[in-house]
Amino acid sequence: MELTVKDLDIMIGQESIVKSISFQTQKKQFVGIIGANGCGKSTMLKGIYKGIKPQAGRVFLDELDLLAVSEKKVAQKLGVVNQFNELNFDLSVFQMVLLGRTPHKKLLESDTQEDIEIVMDALAKTNLTSYSDRSFLSLSGGEKQRVILARTIAQQPSYMILDEPTNHLDIRYQLEILNCVKNLGIGVLAALHDLELAAHYCDYIYAMKAGKIIAEGKPADLFTAELIEEIYGVKCTIYQNPVTHRLGFAYSLD
């Protein structure tokens, strides 16, 4: 599916946080959003997935007008993994992941064998099979984050939005989660802080500063020392890692 964002404006209080952002992703593209703390990445993503009401702008998944249709219609197509996964009540890991099936069901419709199989598959993909009966609230931050990804996989979305999906994860799970998402073969829009991971996993990247997109391109074309200094205020040497042959970034403050 293609995601189209047109002239998105978001204000919080009196402050303009997202300023007339427009872009269009292509089918099955893994698209990254990079930018300094507070530049508006999460706010923009929330505006796209109806977590916050934009002051202006339109958002489409193919032809579906996301801001005009019900939450349920959105959830049938769009999965979201965000940074805050606190719950006020406890569920088992299995029950949490089963919640991912809700958008596809009628009110009070019971779970089918197919739902159970989809949940088992999502647990396997996120290495959580042995956690099935654990209480969600008892999990570590990284384990919770994997459960939320499993729930989103069980939702079987056609498009996924990820807000810092590797936030709480150790190195192995950072790689596993991004591999897992990439292997889903669906369109993805992800805010990422780690530029090496962004360069490796993203087909295309948008760089944000102060609520605007200031640069875009394929990782190999986009990343320059000037851009990184402009965004993050650090000096940076970009090199080809001799072991991985991927882009590497060495930072310093002066």
Ligand SMILES: Nc1ncnc2c1ncn2[C@@H]1O[C@H](COP(=O)(O)OP(=O)(O)OP(=O)(O)O)[C@@H](O)[C@H]1O
């Ligand atoms: N509910 C809110 N009330 C007041 N200010 C807010 C609120 N939500 C976000 N902001 C402000 O909007 C700006 C953008 O925040 P946002 O969370 O979108 O940034 P971000 O780029 O995702 O940052 P980070 O990399 O730190 O997650 C920040 O200055 C933040 O303080």
